[in-house]
Amino acid sequence: FIDCKAIEEKKAWALIDAGYDGGFNVVGGAYDSVNYQNANHSVRVTDDFMNAVLRDGEFHTRSVTDGRKLEGFKARNLMRKMADAAWICGDPGIQYDTTINDWHPCINTSRINASNPCSEYMFLDDSACNLASLNLRKFQRTSGPAAGDLDPESFRRACSTTITAMEIIVDNSAYPTERIGDNSYKFRPLGLGFANLGALLMSRSLPYDSEPGRAYAAAITAIMCGEAYKTSAKIAADATGPFAGYADNETPFLKVMRKHRGSVERIDSALVPYDLMQAARDSWDEAIDLGQKYGFRNGQTTVLAPTGTIAFLMDCDTTGVEPDIAIVKYKRLVGGGLLKIVNHTVPEALSKLGYTEKECEAIIAHIDAKDTIEGAPHLKDEHLAVFDCAFRSSTGSRSIHYMGHIRMMAAVQPFLSGAISKTVNLPTECTVEDIEDAYIQAWKMGLKAIAVYRDGCKRTQPLSTSLKQATSTGSASQDSTNAAALAGGNTSPIVAIATAAVNVDPLDLLAPDERRLVEQLRLRKSRPAGPPMANRYKLPDERASFTHKFSIGGHEGYLTVGLYPDGTPGEIFVRMAKEGSVIAGLMDLFATSISLALQHGVPLHVLIEKFKGTRFEPSGFTGNQEIPIATSIMDYLFRWLALRFPVEGASPLVERHPAARLAQLDLPRIPVLSKDFISVEVKSGDASSIPVVEVAAKDRAWVQETDAPPCHECGTLMVRNGACHKCPNCGSTSGCS
Template identity: 45%
Template sequence: MTETTSGSARGSRGKGTKSGGKGAAPKGMRMERIHTTPGVHPYDEVAWERRDVVMTNWRDGSVNFEQRDVEFPDFWSVNAVNIVTSKYFRGAVGTPQRETSLKQLIDRVVSTYRRAGEEHGYFASPADAEIFDHELTHALLHQIFSFNSPVWFNVGTKQPQQVSACFILSVDDSMESILDWYKEEGMIFKGGSGAGLNLSRIRSSKELLSSGGNASGPVSFMRGADASAGTIKSGGATRRAAKMVVLDVDHPDIEAFIETKVKEEEKIRALRDAGFDMDLGGDDITSVQYQNANNSVRVTDDFMRAVENGARFGLRGRLNNEVIEEVDAKALFRRMAEAAWACADPGIQYDDTINHWHTCPESGRISASNPCSEYMHLDNTSCNLASLNLMKFLHDDGNGVQSFEAERFAKVVELVITAMDISICFADFPTEKIGENTRAFRQLGIGYANLGALLMATGHAYDSDGGRALAGGITSLMTGTAYRRSAELAAVVGPYDGYARNADSHLRVMRQHADANAVATRMDDLDTPVWDAATEAWEEVLRLGGKNGFRNAQASVLAPTGTIGLAMGCDTTGIEPDLALVKFKKLVGGGSMQIVNTTVPMALKRLGYPTEQIEAIVAHIAENGSVTDAPGLKTEHYEVFDCAMGERAISPLGHVRMMAATQPFLSGAISKTCNVPETATVEEIEDIYFRGWKLGLKALAIYRDNCKVGQPLSAKKKGDTGTPTTTAVTGTGTGTGAVAVAAPAEAPAAPVTVEHHPVRKRLPKGRPGITTSFTVGGAEGYMTANSYPDDGLGEVFLKMSKQGSTLAGMMDAFSIAVSVGLQYGVPLETYVSKFTNMRFEPAGMTDDTDVRMAQSIVDYIFRRLALDFLPFETRSALGIHTAEERRRHLETGSYEATGADDTEVDVEGLSQSAPAAPAAPAAPTSPVLHRQPVREEGPAPGQARTNAELVEMQMGVSADAPLCFSCGTKMQRAGSCYICEGCGSTSGCS
């Protein structure tokens, strides 16, 4: 907490203001230490170390980014170091101007905030300015919170000091205004931010121009803006431009708007099937339209009631607001759900709910949002964001007794809100209108990340009353504290300029928040103290706000926290649940390892499990990726470990109910995508959108798994009607395999006795072989692969350079086991499918041009063996290709060589015709057939999963999520966008 020189933070405030109000100006705020020690700088309280950051291109192994000898605290993860170094350090790499230490980055930002605070009268004394400096530094250093990305891009540099990530623009029904829209969006994207706007003022294609012709309509003008967004990278980095396009449900072109992305998705699939590169960042994706924006329909209560009652609804002309067409409301709502089912767009925004919580209605309605739908306020305004890492406020006494540190949380919220408001004093804006309005209304967007991790760690299921109660309490405390600080700041430096005109409405909304807090249900020992602190905060909001006014028109939102969430080391983004129980952790020096989320053992301890049982459950999860059938885990505790995806995925309405629990305590809205399974129906999506309205949400988006095109790792050949010539195994009622051998009709029938035991086929004394030297993650070794003269691989020898080491011994024993298996008839492709993608150290870069990265030595070995000994069709199905084949695929869309090689390529260019079958031999004179052993395992027919799919299921990765255009890692959803956990690249998140 803080206070001014005229009294305590909870006491009276002077009436004068720095900005010219009546009376003497107060002397500023007195700051209180939260984490720091007088006389000790935060940098001196941590251990620092030097690291190398090298990030490679997944396609060819070339280096995307390299900066060596960077300085970070020793407790920062490899991911966080990589992302902050590559995204936020300023200056050209390799020059003296390049930042090389986290200290330089934090100092660049914090010193700018401190200097502006002093210049604008925020601090009572230089000592208070120093406390602000130290506390802000400590919080950033220890990943307690983070400003949004534009702050790190721009503050303290020579470029414009753009601090806002979220912008709302406006466009009118004139060509001049439309062209201004294109220009303004481009400038916002260039500064590392995103923008949204409502196109409903533009007349429809069903209305006339003054010249007598038909208007183009807003959908046609979306094309030009979409092309601009696809060209401009945010902040000059690899962040893609982010934008939102909104159209009112009563606009005459609403049906065309709903269908835009559905048609383009069909085009993407057709082009993908024809061999074009349609992945995110692919060469050919730019040939389709409307891919750079999130689309949302703005619905009214009147429309939703018409849907509910099966009534007609009028579409109104933009020139005179007269009804020019009536439609069946339910049928239009159905078309929205069908489009969302097909391609995840459009989302939905609930207009009357949004404006019911609007603090400044006298200055205009809220008609649009930022790209991810969390910032909603006046047109031509902006909002800078900051997010707190909730896991930093969970206290555990080591014996399973936990508490959420509500008092410390509130103090950090006060610190962050103060800093965020100071930033508006020095910030630059892309247009004069946005600058004027933002300074007049001073919109802020404090939020949080890691809610999903916090709930699991405290033993709460995400979709539970207890989980919703804790989330609601934290959100209420955050917003109540933010507005309380805003009222305190108003006493020192004055309320926002638009407050006087909107005072009654602003106070009405504050009472709505306080009333919602008063009726909220308390559930347990964790959330009750939080709710009590929130109640005290809202009481102070009403008292101080009624006296001083407020410094900020809005205070809080829940953003997706894409890149900044990774920089803070968060397991979950924004309000999202945990994605999966198992994830990959990058290791210093390269490589990665698969680990069970650290929140899992914390949750088990909270639930009362002893150490030995926790270890057994964690081991089960590591092996299976799920808690199902974990030893000793009670079935009633399964729900605690439910995630966004996987075997026990949270139900879609579980996501909606969590949003409803927090929405009444937010100034803005929530960036949240409600994930639904691939099997979800259009009716279920209709129900989700309808429930969102009934539960009082402001906006909602859905994403059906596999509804959008992702890059396939392999594809089976189309139209293959050839007759199989190999042995086939068919099952019997008892599960015993029987062998059928294809033979020409003239072959004489002979009784066949099948021996069901494997027979070893040894190699001759002289055998052909290949010796390969290799390096994987710095570990050197040699592999000798010997073959049968006419029948494939028969043995493998592995020697590591460090003789006598444990690794060398294990590799020697492993190669013997594999060799024996090969000689007993285990197919090489079986080994390849089982051992590729296995992850353990050493791992990382190799010296093999065909296999540039390996997850482990075993992964490398079997990729190399597949390339050397398996036919193209078999290894292509496993996703294993040579460097030349990958290059060819990039250039032609096909992995196969065409022309003189006498192969037949299908339209996908991913599979190769089988060779012609040799003539069947005559029937054997001996009625004995030695068959290869066959392992019967796996799911039922029609449910088979590839290794890649199994990994995705365990890791909670959507099968159709795009590959990162920088490093090739499967991306993950963050709000309405995608984020790469490998390098921090986003598809448009703030």
């Protein structure tokens, strides 16, 4: 089991060297052809095993079914085997069984035997946990002398509200098996956590690998866990009582709660703001006081999940308890392509450190150009640690030491019901002995689990610190350090690589599909064929617009024009409300295509020339004096746009109708009807007499048929003829014979 994933990794290297694609999720590629690529492997070890490693003693495996002692091994050899496999591929991780069960509040029911793949949810077999995370930067004060500090009261309220919501979800969730459902209802485990810790510390100018940074993180985690258990106890008191398994586990449960509370006093309060430290104490005091009286509603409440996806949704710069991977990093997307991710916390940290606006601008410009903050103008050497990240940048030399990761995990672990899903990052040149040391130190510091990753150990990885690394997909020349591991079995020594300066075509560094694209672009450049590519300029999220109502042959619609800040049109929307789904869909797609054309720089007058004058139904009279007759909807829309957005300095594309110009004059208007259409009788007496209007029979249709359409042949208002309409002037009908 220890070796299996490392063996498959070596197979993938051999396939890549043979010419197979080394990219992610490539059907038929190297990693698609080997096993265990979608699994996280962990080995569970006890204190007895770890002590045997230290004294170079023996360790005996035991039968799973009956506990019999089986084959014996040198514990140190097994530890070397695990470290060697992790050096090659990052697996297996290690879980510390004794520590896990020492902090298990429901030990009377059963011990904890395993975890989820990421190793943060550790509880009873066949149980489930719904997770939630809070973005820590959303709780920073924005003004006052403590601006930038986390506001403990708002954070406590958010923890309480979230735990309440998660508790409600337990009974409204579906579970994959009946047994998992039963245990989830009986023990009601929850997993509240947080994200963006690394960015929070950076914004406060606290180095991730520092005592102040660890104390601050510990206080935050203590508040979260204490408030979660306090809320759980309040729910038990106010509503439904403790979880069903609490009575059997009351003694170990309260014992673990007191261990959490005791850990609060081991936080260095001199390094933490007073209100934050006091909030941690208060939350745990209240949690234990309520729990002793009423019990707890939930078997566990907190974990630290990786938050890999939801951190993006929450607009976090860092995930979970992790520091940033790098100030600037490139993410390979599953569907292809790259995403450049820049840490947005740097300007705030620089300001906190006292740099002027101009100095900040110069430092940011250096980061944009070099993908690193090292060597930036004005930046003091003593401030570099604030911006240290998990990996070295492609042009820098600094990174967080692997012990910095482990010490941060050790600072927050005492305030978690479960464990921490986090990667301990090691540099490419680390040794197998370094990984062994990481495993041992993590155990000594009280972690429940640890996973390591050596930068570049896999031929392809989702995050990298340089564009060149990000665009490489595992060619044989990419990571020649692994070639020695292929031949050297499990010894995995550090291999010194001398890179000769040779003339290499950059195309050789690309994947086949990328190489073909570049070759096509080269060919296009040498022999132009087709128009140049245009850039799209989108409208701002908030933009001015106006809507014009129109009617063509009795068919009504609405045209909305969105404007750029300079007043030029950048998008149109056409709504034909009563014309059915087909016409409405076609008009919507047409408007979208015109909008894309405008945003890609196609001049409006070119579109007007193309579409005005098109002829198809519906057509006819419009009721617009400027455009009295239109030959189609497109004809009307583009003639109207031509009138509203004329080309400056050019002759108008569309002339206004003479009737429209006449209508602009302030002339009296007298309605002309037949002589007997209206007769007005003003009765003597009261000055406010009401005119009496009498309508002749032959003109009554003009008044009564207010919904009648105009004739599509001559424009005369039609009259009802049964279920249809007919024209009294030319005899045309709207469809009936």
